[in-house]
Amino acid sequence: MRSSKHYQVLIVGGGAAGITVAASLRRRATQPLDIAIIEPAEEHYYQPAFTLVGAGVYPAARTQRKVGSLIPPGVGWIRASAATFDPVNNSITLSCGDTVSYDYLIVCPGVRLDWDKITGLAATLGRNGVCSNYSPSCMTYTWDCIQALKSGSRVVFTQPPLPFKCPGAPQKIAYLTADYLRRRGILQDCDLNFYIHAPVIFSVPYFARELVNVAARYGIKVHYQHNLVAVDGSSKSATFEAVGGEHKGQRFVIPFDMLHVCPPQSPPDEIKTSPLANAAGWVEVNQNSMQHVRYPNVFALGDVCSTTNSKTAAAVRKQAPVVVRNVLRLIAGESIEADYDGYASCPLTTAYGKVILAEFIYGGKVTPSLPLNPSRESRLGWWIKVVGLPLMYWHYMLKGYEWFPGHNKAFIGDIAESS
Ligand SMILES: Cc1cc2nc3c(=O)[nH]c(=O)nc-3n(C[C@H](O)[C@H](O)[C@H](O)COP(=O)(O)OP(=O)(O)OC[C@H]3O[C@@H](n4cnc5c(N)ncnc54)[C@H](O)[C@@H]3O)c2cc1C
Numbered sequence: 001m002r003s004s005k006h007y008q009v010l011i012v013g014g015g016a017a018g019i020t021v022a023a024s025l026r027r028r029a030t031q032p033l034d035i036a037i038i039e040p041a042e043e044h045y046y047q048p049a050f051t052l053v054g055a056g057v058y059p060a061a062r063t064q065r066k067v068g069s070l071i072p073p074g075v076g077w078i079r080a081s082a083a084t085f086d087p088v089n090n091s092i093t094l095s096c097g098d099t100v101s102y103d104y105l106i107v108c109p110g111v112r113l114d115w116d117k118i119t120g121l122a123a124t125l126g127r128n129g130v131c132s133n134y135s136p137s138c139m140t141y142t143w144d145c146i147q148a149l150k151s152g153s154r155v156v157f158t159q160p161p162l163p164f165k166c167p168g169a170p171q172k173i174a175y176l177t178a179d180y181l182r183r184r185g186i187l188q189d190c191d192l193n194f195y196i197h198a199p200v201i202f203s204v205p206y207f208a209r210e211l212v213n214v215a216a217r218y219g220i221k222v223h224y225q226h227n228l229v230a231v232d233g234s235s236k237s238a239t240f241e242a243v244g245g246e247h248k249g250q251r252f253v254i255p256f257d258m259l260h261v262c263p264p265q266s267p268p269d270e271i272k273t274s275p276l277a278n279a280a281g282w283v284e285v286n287q288n289s290m291q292h293v294r295y296p297n298v299f300a301l302g303d304v305c306s307t308t309n310s311k312t313a314a315a316v317r318k319q320a321p322v323v324v325r326n327v328l329r330l331i332a333g334e335s336i337e338a339d340y341d342g343y344a345s346c347p348l349t350t351a352y353g354k355v356i357l358a359e360f361i362y363g364g365k366v367t368p369s370l371p372l373n374p375s376r377e378s379r380l381g382w383w384i385k386v387v388g389l390p391l392m393y394w395h396y397m398l399k400g401y402e403w404f405p406g407h408n409k410a411f412i413g414d415i416a417e418s419s
Pocket residue numbers: 012013014015016017018038039040041046047048049050051080081082083108109110111133134165166169268270301302303304311312313314315316345346347
């Protein structure tokens with residue numbers, strides 16, 4: 001027997017975005033709402049700290065909590081995956097075959113990590129010096145690999161084609177590894193290489209300039225327009241293909257002692273094949289209101305949506321109140337607002353104890369929250385990353401509070417002109 005249930009608000013995905021919007025809806029709604037979250041996983045992760053775990057400065061256990069402990073009181077938890085979407089009939093089929101219908105749908109199942117797109121990677125991940133902070137099950141192995149480095153070691157970091165979540169993460173671990181080797185006095189004896197698919201190190205030019213200097217300071221050789229295509233764990237070698245420049249189309253086999261991989265990423269299959277998707281497979285929403293462009297009772301936020309902001313939890317923090325206010329406005333028969341400006345933040349760990357707190361909005365405009373030079377490596381930024389943001393995530397964001405420092409839009413003009 002297949003069952004069918006109806007909710008006023010149905011949320012797909014109980015990650016950073018799903019829990020935040022559910023909690024915020026509960027807090028803001030003046031009438032009790034019938035809300036449920038569809039989420040198959042038992043564990044929820046604070047992913048922004050994965051870099052710190054890989055660098056040996058944050059316990060892995062502190063990134064993880066039970067989903068059940070985070071679902072807000074009064075919100076239903078459907079322990080299944082959303083399998084197919086029928087937005088014309090306001091209904092979703094679950095992995096178990098049941099259907100669920102809704103008045104309003106909020107879609108936030110994140111991105112898929114495409115480990116299998118790189119030949120040989122899945123078979124050797126977590127062994128043979130092949131590590132990734134993108135995998136909760138092997139991020140502590142990154143730290144094992146870093147500690148095992150010695151004079152003469154060859155270290156390779158990779159960055160896939162955009163979009164992928166946290167566009168700073170592949171280079172953050174490169175700088176922390178280099179700083180670790182520097183503190184041990186063997187940095188100059190090691191060979192560090194960073195292979196990037198894009199022709200630039202970071203998509204916001206203001207910060208890219210600083211980051212090029214940081215890489216140079218450590219002697220990290222940056223190879224633009226190179227894509228990882230294969231990994232051979234037994235011979236400890238990685239194959240890259242040049243995707244631009246004079247060697248375009250050529251393949252290079254690079255030996256390594258440690259290889260840190262950021263996997264290519266894509267929309268989940270069930271989204272890609274649904275009527276909600278745009279041509280690239282992402283949920284097609286208005287970039288300011290987060291409302292679906294074809295189905296007005298559908299919203300999306302977080303990593304799965306088509307907006308061009310950096311895919312970060314920081315973006316979710318700013319998108320969630322817009323989605324929540326708009327759903328409540330539609331319920332009240334009011335018109336919606338278009339308040340999301342593309343804000344994202346990436347605390348770039350340039351050394352142990354130092355962070356460049358990159359904050360920006362659509363168009364790569366720099367919008368710092370603090371009255372400090374945003375390009376400067378700071379100890380305060382490190383404290384914010386290691387202590388402040390995790391506290392904010394667990395105790396404010398996931399509880400539906402929206403008390404956060406606003407980003408400084410008045411700064412935009414100054415920085416954009418000087419950059
Ligand atoms: C190594 C690393 C470093 C990062 N660093 C930072 C940082 O410094 N700052 C920052 O702001 N962000 C950072 N991020 C990015 C940040 O964690 C993500 O952008 C954020 O978690 C996105 O939230 P989300 O809810 O869209 O996706 P997620 O938090 O990934 O949650 C998606 C949820 O949807 C569920 N789901 C998937 N498919 C389905 C389905 N079919 N049906 C129902 N549920 C489904 C999943 O189980 C999951 O629980 C980092 C991420 C990584 C991996």
